[in-house]
Amino acid sequence: MKIKENIAISESGFVFDSNTGDSYHLNTTAQIIMKFMKEDKDEDEIQELIMEEYDVDTDTLNLAYYDFLTMLTQFKLSENE
Amino acid sequence: MMKKKIFEKPIITKINAGVPDKFGMQNQIKAITHIDQVAIKDIIAEYGSPVFVISEQTMEETYETALQAFSTRYPKVQFAWSYKTNYLNAVCRKYHQLGSWAEVVSGFEYHKALSNGVEPNKIIFNGPDKSDEDLLLAIENKSLIHIDHFEELYTILKLANTTENKPKVAIRVNMDTGVYPMWDRFGFNYENGDAWNAINRLMLSKKVDFMGLHTHIGTYIMVGWAYGNAAKKLADLAVKIEKKFNHYIKYIDMGGGFASKNTLKGAFLPGTDTCPSFDDYAESITNALIGSDINPEHMPTLFLETGRALIDDAGYLLGSIIGNKRLTSGRASTILDIGVNILFTSFWYDHLLYPAEETSNYTEDTTVYGPLCMNIDVIRESLPFPNMKKGQHVVIKRIGAYNMTQWMQFITHRPAIVMIDKEGKTHLVRKRETNESIVNEELVPDYLQ
Numbered sequence: 001m002k003i004k005e006n007i008a009i010s011e012s013g014f015v016f017d018s019n020t021g022d023s024y025h026l027n028t029t030a031q032i033i034m035k036f037m038k039e040d041k042d043e044d045e046i047q048e049l050i051m052e053e054y055d056v057d058t059d060t061l062n063l064a065y066y067d068f069l070t071m072l073t074q075f076k077l078s079e080n081e
Numbered sequence: 082m083m084k085k086k087i088f089e090k091p092i093i094t095k096i097n098a099g100v101p102d103k104f105g106m107q108n109q110i111k112a113i114t115h116i117d118q119v120a121i122k123d124i125i126a127e128y129g130s131p132v133f134v135i136s137e138q139t140m141e142e143t144y145e146t147a148l149q150a151f152s153t154r155y156p157k158v159q160f161a162w163s164y165k166t167n168y169l170n171a172v173c174r175k176y177h178q179l180g181s182w183a184e185v186v187s188g189f190e191y192h193k194a195l196s197n198g199v200e201p202n203k204i205i206f207n208g209p210d211k212s213d214e215d216l217l218l219a220i221e222n223k224s225l226i227h228i229d230h231f232e233e234l235y236t237i238l239k240l241a242n243t244t245e246n247k248p249k250v251a252i253r254v255n256m257d258t259g260v261y262p263m264w265d266r267f268g269f270n271y272e273n274g275d276a277w278n279a280i281n282r283l284m285l286s287k288k289v290d291f292m293g294l295h296t297h298i299g300t301y302i303m304v305g306w307a308y309g310n311a312a313k314k315l316a317d318l319a320v321k322i323e324k325k326f327n328h329y330i331k332y333i334d335m336g337g338g339f340a341s342k343n344t345l346k347g348a349f350l351p352g353t354d355t356c357p358s359f360d361d362y363a364e365s366i367t368n369a370l371i372g373s374d375i376n377p378e379h380m381p382t383l384f385l386e387t388g389r390a391l392i393d394d395a396g397y398l399l400g401s402i403i404g405n406k407r408l409t410s411g412r413a414s415t416i417l418d419i420g421v422n423i424l425f426t427s428f429w430y431d432h433l434l435y436p437a438e439e440t441s442n443y444t445e446d447t448t449v450y451g452p453l454c455m456n457i458d459v460i461r462e463s464l465p466f467p468n469m470k471k472g473q474h475v476v477i478k479r480i481g482a483y484n485m486t487q488w489m490q491f492i493t494h495r496p497a498i499v500m501i502d503k504e505g506k507t508h509l510v511r512k513r514e515t516n517e518s519i520v521n522e523e524l525v526p527d528y529l530q
Contacts, residue, residue: 015093023096027443030091056088060470067407068091074411075095 001069001078003037090468092443110444113435113476116397118505121437121474129513131400131419133485133498139395144179150359154367157382161205163337164190166388166482171500171510173197184386188215216240220248227295228252229268234279241288251293252279256314258298258307271314284326294318297336305357309365316373334384335366341393343430343479389482396481402469403452413447420451420458422491425484427460437474440467
């Protein structure tokens with residue numbers, strides 16, 4: 001899954017969808033994930049990088065990560081590769 | 082090694098440019114970690130999850146507030162504990178200890194009150210379904226029988242011939258108090274003359290001690306003045322009895338129906354902001370009685386049968402998160418081990434739900450489901466709630482009324498009930514059910530053995 005080309009993400013966690021005009025706000029963890037996704041890192045790599053920095057177990061991260069991806073799909077911000 | 086950062090669930094929130102919320106409602110949910118200084122995690126560790134908790138401290142404080150509201154405005158006030166609201170023996174006994182009589186609506190409850198040590202002449206027997214055996218026992222025990230309909234009235238007159246004890250009776254009166262819906266299914270109507278007719282039949286029979294007048298105008302009544310209207314009408318009847326029969330009734334029973342601070346489904350504002358206080362109800366009722374034409378030398382005792390408003394705040398239901406699910410609409414949902422079968426009041430209240438431990442400040446509109454494999458098992462359609470993990474605990478507040486009597490056993494055992502005493506010690510007051518406690522009542526025909 002990757003972030004659509006037209007989605008702009010600011011450094012302060014502001015997301016803008018130029019197709020719909022909708023805007024979104026990200027918390028810090030979400031910003032990091034979106035940044036890695038924009039850099040075309042794969043899921044395993046992203047989760048590994050987060051676990052290096054944050055105190056979180058695999059299951060908790062997995063649940064949170066996939067819930068986040070569901071939200072990206074829901075908001076139509078992502079597309080399948 | 083460098084300490085790792087605290088992980089926060091990744092969140093994306095859509096920014097909605099709209100009219101700001103003029104009430105500025107807080108959407109950050111404060112955790113409830115303790116009830117009366119007892120840690121919730123300790124209660125669940127000892128008694129399991131889910132578990133009902135009753136705070137003796139809150140029961141006492143609420144009772145004292147209610148009593149003070151009425152007794153500072155009226156000379157003679159007597160509370161009678163409404164058994165149907167919560168007839169756990171420990172709860173009933175606490176109210177009796179505080180000075181409440183018992184108000185029962187069935188033979189089962191009547192016997193419960195007797196076994197709780199209530200003096201029989203301090204039991205008020207209400208309700209439409211009293212068997213002949215129940216009535217005879219109540220007559221012989223000198224309990225106060227509140228007559229609901231004419232069949233019952235004539236049954237009592239007939240039973241009076243079979244015993245030396247004169248039945249002590251009151252009639253239940255229904256009336257238009259200016260609020261909707263008008264309850265006219267219980268008792269005798271004031272406006273159409275049925276109530277006066279019933280009083281005349283009883284007084285002229287000379288077979289009963291006509292003790293008082295009773296009403297119960299509805300449930301969750303959100304205005305005090307409706308009680309004022311009801312009290313005026315009962316006072317008018319009392320004056321008519323005085324004039325025609327030279328008889329002074331001993332009491333006026335205003336029943337219950339006071340709202341608790343819970344929020345009804347569909348209400349615009351929370352119940353904490355809209356429900357009247359005990360003082361509001363007391364002001365309306367006592368003003369009506371004191372301002373009536375009742376002979377001041379014979380002011381009747383004011384009886385109150387409030388249940389919900391006394392016990393609701395003292396009850397908590399503790400539970401645990403079973404899992405979380407993102408619905409196809411994108412909405413967050415969480416599944417608790419608390420079903421609507423044990424939280425009956427969730428059908429009419431938007432119950433307050435709190436995490437039992439500190440969580441992220443971020444909340445998301447969440448649907449809260451129970452564990453029953455049934456589509457109707459929804460505790461809250463939508464409330465801002467933080468993301469919680471499996472096994473973490475939650476607290477539902479203000480559930481002391483009706484849930485512990487109207488609960489249904491379904492697919493699993495009903496939970497334990499614990500009372501926290503004023504010293505902060507927990508006491509098991511009802512055991513968690515077991516397979517045996519349910520199956521023991523069943524019988525299997527021989528041919529299926």
